Amino acid sequence: MALLELRGVGRTVSRVDDRPLVILNGVDLVVDVGDRLSIVGRSGSGKSTLLNLLGLLDSPTEGEIFFDDAPTRQFSARQRDVTRGRDVGFIFQQFNLLQGRTALENVMTPLLYDTGSAFWRRRSIATAMLERVGLGHRLASTPDRLSGGEQQRVAIARALVRGPRLILADEPTGALDIETGESVMALLDEIATASSAALVTITHDPAIAALATRRFRLERGVLVPWAEVLL
Template identity: 60%
Template sequence: MSAPLLELRELRRTVRLPSREELHILRGIDLTVEAGDHVAIVGRSGSGKTTLLNLLGLIDHQSSGELLFDGVDVSRLGDRRRARMRGASIGFVFQQFNLLDRRTALENVMMPLMYGSAGQFWRREKLALEMLDRVGLADRAQQQPSRLSGGEQQRVAVARALVRGPRLILADEPTGALDVTTGEAVMALLDEIARDSDAALVTITHDLQVAAMSRRSFLLNEGTLHAVGRDGTGGGGGGAREALSATAGLRTGREAVA
């Protein structure tokens, strides 16, 4: 039996404040994500979502606990090997599209391939065009971001994130700058591509409607993670249900930016 793609065991992140006090951001996270899975992690601002994303993306280091990527304990890897693993195996989609304004859609999607394998480098234009076609933007390949709508820009960002064929896709508030309909279309596209490529998709969001599009949802509250059932109940017991009652401050999709 193959190892899960991602496995978090008692993962903790603590930082020391200038006052010398310790701030416990993550308090023992346990999570397993298989290839082809789609997991949503919901939480309000300040709940630790960004910290958890940085750990999953191998950007930051945990204070204690284990984070295994395809069976490898990444805490034992040096920064250079972590960077290589991140570039080859993890794709990021952010709320802000982070496209290069003076580059065309095609050139933006080609950028990650400049640092890929020799085969990817020499085939970068073909691979980028294929991915733009996959997200429905082959006819917009030569347009600069300023000539694209918000939804089109996010689809270019999705194509850029997926062009190297990552095994893990991390989507950080991917619909935050989009209207409801466009956001749903982008999430459906992300889910479809991830499923077709057997990649795991982890969506970090405070939008309950976005979370509902995943196969499994978790609530991150005060540094702890709780499974959430489709009826809004916490699979992690009463604590999760109490935490979920605080979601009145979370987005429901009706409040998306137009």
């Protein structure tokens, strides 16, 4: 069943005193429930723009994006915010943790926007999530006292604490050494599998891309299947 679908999606940006810049062109993509996708592309190929569209942070200038078969073009700003906050989890290369806040406080942050019981249970929910990623002993540690791998695990816990159905990982191992990166990807896949979440990984690393069941290459704004990933 399709969770997210892009049909003929394009993204063009106007430029002063120059021709419009075409970032994405005619992108077709279906992300099913529980899917594992990787998208590889060089710097400037449009990966970040595509990620923003997949995460409902931006809208296409051409084509349509469907979430649960509903056209997102018809979503109000509030609908987009609610859908993104409830159903999408973002994991970034640079972790983007709140400095000066503990690991527990960082993971609790998304739950502050919850209007249900999760708001009142945020401390116990965040604690359980940190324990799940192997950081139950680091609840009171601030980012400056955590290793790169531990910071990424906090970032994963924060992204997944609300149980998103779609996980978008943008170069999640780019700031890590090879061994730690493999460990982080294994953890991410394990948690995504347990919750039946779809995982889309954007990377420049063929070894990371090869972990997905479906692989794509983004080149000059065009998305194509990539059957062969060189290791």
